[in-house]
Amino acid sequence: xxxxxxxxSIVPLLCGEAGDADRLRIERxxxxxxxxxxxxxxxxxxxxxxxxxxxxxxxxxxxxxxRQDLSGALGAxxxxxxxxxxxxxxxxxxxxxxxxxxxxxxxGGLAVGRGLVPVPFGPTPPAPAPSQSRATGADPxxxxxxxxxxxxxxxxxxxxxxxxxxxxxxxxxxxxxxxRRLLVxxxxxxxxAGLRLDALDALRDQAGESExxxxxxxxxxxxxxxxxxxxxxxxxxxxxxxxxxxxxxILQALLRDGNPGVRVRAIDALAAASGPETLPAMxxxxxxxxxxxxxxxxxxxxxxxxxxxxx
Amino acid sequence: xxxxxxxxxIGAAQRGDARAFEELVHRYDRDVLRLALRxxxxxxxxxxxxxxxxxxxxxxLDRFRHECSFQTWLYRVVTNLCLDHLRRAATRPGRPGAxxxxxxxxxPLERLPEERPGSDPERTLLGREIGGRIETxxxxxxxxxxxxxxxxxxQGLRSRxxxxxxxTSEETVRNSLCRAHRELRVALEDLGPRVVPGxxxxxxxx
Numbered sequence: 001x002x003x004x005x006x007x008x009s010i011v012p013l014l015c016g017e018a019g020d021a022d023r024l025r026i027e028r029x030x031x032x033x034x035x036x037x038x039x040x041x042x043x044x045x046x047x048x049x050x051x052x053x054x055x056x057x058x059x060x061x062x063x064x065x066x067r068q069d070l071s072g073a074l075g076a077x078x079x080x081x082x083x084x085x086x087x088x089x090x091x092x093x094x095x096x097x098x099x100x101x102x103x104x105x106x107x108g109g110l111a112v113g114r115g116l117v118p119v120p121f122g123p124t125p126p127a128p129a130p131s132q133s134r135a136t137g138a139d140p141x142x143x144x145x146x147x148x149x150x151x152x153x154x155x156x157x158x159x160x161x162x163x164x165x166x167x168x169x170x171x172x173x174x175x176x177x178x179x180r181r182l183l184v185x186x187x188x189x190x191x192x193a194g195l196r197l198d199a200l201d202a203l204r205d206q207a208g209e210s211e212x213x214x215x216x217x218x219x220x221x222x223x224x225x226x227x228x229x230x231x232x233x234x235x236x237x238x239x240x241x242x243x244x245x246x247x248x249x250i251l252q253a254l255l256r257d258g259n260p261g262v263r264v265r266a267i268d269a270l271a272a273a274s275g276p277e278t279l280p281a282m283x284x285x286x287x288x289x290x291x292x293x294x295x296x297x298x299x300x301x302x303x304x305x306x307x308x309x310x311x
Numbered sequence: 312x313x314x315x316x317x318x319x320x321i322g323a324a325q326r327g328d329a330r331a332f333e334e335l336v337h338r339y340d341r342d343v344l345r346l347a348l349r350x351x352x353x354x355x356x357x358x359x360x361x362x363x364x365x366x367x368x369x370x371x372l373d374r375f376r377h378e379c380s381f382q383t384w385l386y387r388v389v390t391n392l393c394l395d396h397l398r399r400a401a402t403r404p405g406r407p408g409a410x411x412x413x414x415x416x417x418x419p420l421e422r423l424p425e426e427r428p429g430s431d432p433e434r435t436l437l438g439r440e441i442g443g444r445i446e447t448x449x450x451x452x453x454x455x456x457x458x459x460x461x462x463x464x465x466q467g468l469r470s471r472x473x474x475x476x477x478x479t480s481e482e483t484v485r486n487s488l489c490r491a492h493r494e495l496r497v498a499l500e501d502l503g504p505r506v507v508p509g510x511x512x513x514x515x516x517x
Contacts, residue, residue, distance in 0.1 A: 058344035074329040
């Protein structure tokens with residue numbers, strides 16, 4: 001190896017990108033060549049200085065702002081997407097929801113008793129595919145999405161308007177698998193925060209169902225509406241004591257959620273469930289959270305849990 | 312492995328599921344911002360670069376054919392935007408890309424993060440001085456060399472990944488990196504302990 005080649009090889013060597021054979025050849029050259037050793041020493045010095053460079057991570061505020069604005073822009077882009085199939089576009093248009101809500105009143109007389117009552121607004125909808133996959137969002141096969149929703153508190157009947165290839169409406173109890181599937185799809189896919197919140201309300205007592213639970217955990221992780229994340233915790237809370245995955249999801253929210261209200265709600269849910277992994281997280285939060293109320297509440301919770309463990 | 316889950320998300324996003332796309336974005340956007348912040352002057356500019364990168368990807372998502380990884384594709388878009396930015400900055404009157412020190416009216420130290428409580432003040436000060444000097448030296452590099460340098464040292468990418476993202480050969484990347492190192496070595500000669508021939512400061516325990 002000559003000096004020219006050696007000087008070109010020093011940087012890859014020090015960056016850990018030289019193969020064993022190259023490494024041996026360079027090292028042999030360096031052992032015999034003082035001038036290349038100087039270059040090598042200077043390179044080491046430079047790399048050490050680079051290591052002292054402050055690692056400027058993007059601030060949480062900037063990241064949040066970027067994500068929110070992108071989210072808004074994507075919503076607008078989706079509306080404008082001329083290629084988008086009908087059921088994608090329709091759920092962005094409030095006018096449709098209003099029209100179907102009206103249809104709901106007209107069809108109300110048919111919503112008697114239990115079970116599904118297809119309203120003769122359009123043809124009977126094809127049964128939506130089960131939401132086994134979280135990513136089936138706009139798949140036409142699973143394309144039903146809800147665009148209006150109302151719950152009758154006296155009869156506990158849910159009336160939903162939906163879009164598939166045709167528009168329609170079904171009425172039934174939340175526990176009905178088809179209604180539940182529509183609600184889950186709404187929680188997962190709707191761009192309309194109001195509808196997502198309504199669907200979350202309707203699913204409140206359904207966290208025992210795994211598809212509901214999955215949708216709730218996803219909402220808790222990703223929904224950009226803090227109200228929706230809050231409702232997700234509330235619906236999941238009942239399952240927290242028995243389900244470690246649910247506790248994990250709430251714990252993530254506790255440590256990462258940007259909204260103090262959501263974090264406080266997570267403290268309450270986890271303190272009630274008292275899983276084994278909760279105490280260290282509470283203690284950490286009590287020390288480090290940027291919100292003083294969250295620090296206070298997690299400190300209280302940690303103390304109570306600690307006292308209970310000692311007993 | 313994240314690839315199967317990622318492929319699923321890509322598929323859903325290609326069918327128009329904006330939320331799946333957002334989930335993909337959230338896997339990589341911190342890296343994108345970190346890289347962008349190395350090239351732009353303000354958080355607002357980094358924000359704009361972020362939006363442009365991901366919206367461009369969303370618009371062209373149906374052309375993504377898994378010929379490279381999603382991450383590589385992302386880096387292609389982002390590095391192109393960074394290069395455009397650097398070139399624009401270089402031709403903008405009064406804001407030369409290869410700015411001599413102080414010429415642009417911005418002290419490179421000002422952009423560095425404030426020291427955090429609990430950190431060793433002397434070390435932080437040294438870090439800030441070195442950081443400022445490195446910053447100034449980097450601005451004198453050609454855009455592509457600077458990009459390669461930051462991708463290697465700030466993002467921790469290997470030559471092969473950088474070559475894929477820049478659509479060039481590994482050898483070209485290594486050459487750019489060597490040139491960047493040489494220029495930085497010269498620019499920072501007077502900083503830190505003196506190098507005495509025959510003594511390796513890394514082994515001398517500095």
